[in-house]
Amino acid sequence: AQSVTQLGSHVSVSEGALVLLRCNYSSSVPPYLFWYVQYPNQGLQLLLKYTTGATLVKGINGFEAEFKKSETSFHLTKPSAHMSDAAEYFCAVSESGTYKYIFGTGTRLKVLA
Amino acid sequence: DTEVTQTPKHLVMGMTNKKSLKCEQHMGHRAMYWYKQKAKKPPELMFVYSYEKLSINESVPSRFSPECPNSSLLNLHLHALQPEDSALYLCASRQELAGGGETQYFGPGTRLLVL
Numbered sequence: 357a358q359s360v361t362q363l364g365s366h367v368s369v370s371e372g373a374l375v376l377l378r379c380n381y382s383s384s385v386p387p388y389l390f391w392y393v394q395y396p397n398q399g400l401q402l403l404l405k406y407t408t409g410a411t412l413v414k415g416i417n418g419f420e421a422e423f424k425k426s427e428t429s430f431h432l433t434k435p436s437a438h439m440s441d442a443a444e445y446f447c448a449v450s451e452s453g454t455y456k457y458i459f460g461t462g463t464r465l466k467v468l469a
Numbered sequence: 470d471t472e473v474t475q476t477p478k479h480l481v482m483g484m485t486n487k488k489s490l491k492c493e494q495h496m497g498h499r500a501m502y503w504y505k506q507k508a509k510k511p512p513e514l515m516f517v518y519s520y521e522k523l524s525i526n527e528s529v530p531s532r533f534s535p536e537c538p539n540s541s542l543l544n545l546h547l548h549a550l551q552p553e554d555s556a557l558y559l560c561a562s563r564q565e566l567a568g569g570g571e572t573q574y575f576g577p578g579t580r581l582l583v584l
Contacts (some may be wrong), residue, residue: 366525386572399559399575400512401471404478446511455500455525455563457573459511 358383360449362460370468375419375434375462379447388450389430390457391421395443402447406430417441417463442467472496473576475560481582486552490579492543492560500524501543502573503535512559518543532580550583557581579580 363378367422381387387409394399413455421432432445449458473494482488492501500519504512517525518537532554534546543560560576 368545368554390572397578398560399475399577402500402572403563405570405572407566420571444509455502455519456514462509462511463558 358387358449358451358458360447360460362445362447362457362463363460364463366464366466368466368468369437372436373440374442375432375437375465377419377432377445377447377465379430379432380428380458381430381447381449383449383452385452387452388422389423390448390450391419391430391432391445392446392448393416393417394446394462400446403432437465437467439467439469441465473560473562473574475576477557477579479580479582480575481584482547482550484552485548487546487548488549490545490558490560490581492545493541494539494562494563494574494578496564496574497540498562498574499540500562500565501537502563503533503543503560504559504561504575505519505554506578507556507560516545517566540560547581550581552583555581555583 359382361380365394387432390405391403406423419434445463448457476491503515514531516535519545521537538543557578559578561573564572
């Protein structure tokens with residue numbers, strides 16, 4: 357069965373510092389992987405996705421993620437945090453053969469002035 | 470355009486009321502979803518419609534009744550809800566990608582409070 361683990365339910369960074377949000381997955385088949393961001397009282401917005409091809413994926417708002425098969429990881433990074441990045445971030449994997457996503461438990465990012 | 474719209478934005482209802490949530494997408498996607506999200510938790514899948522037919526029901530209580538009148542529209546009918554059903558209800562549509570893969574696009578949600 358596929359699963360997603362997000363390490364760290366809360367992450368705090370200073371404004372201008374590197375953002376690193378961790379996501380590990382388990383899958384017996386090549387996965388499709390996603391990062392979503394959710395601002396308070398809003399829906400989920402797609403940040404970026406990995407399906408096939410290039411393992412370094414660039415998304416919106418300066419975020420990127422690298423698919424590392426050997427480490428079963430898909431960590432999200434941003435070189436310089438901005439106050440507006442404060443939100444909940446969800447990693448998800450598309451469950452093969454179904455219409456379902458498996459979500460991680462989420463990481464709340466706090467950006468300190 | 471990857472927009473999914475949901476109405477209403479907020480809804481307050483009593484336990485004896487009947488209300489409906491509405492979701493629309495005009496991206497030509499053929500699968501649409503209802504999720505329930507409690508505070509500080511990831512979304513929980515409720516229903517999936519594929520080509521206007523119900524393909525997944527995650528053992529959701531019958532007080533929630535989905536409907537897909539056409540490929541662009543998805544409704545969720547609510548009746549005799551309980552206070553624990555208070556949550557953010559999210560709709561999503563699924564884009565299938567050429568060459569494999571898919572992506573779900575989410576609406577802004579309806580914040581439901583059951584009194």
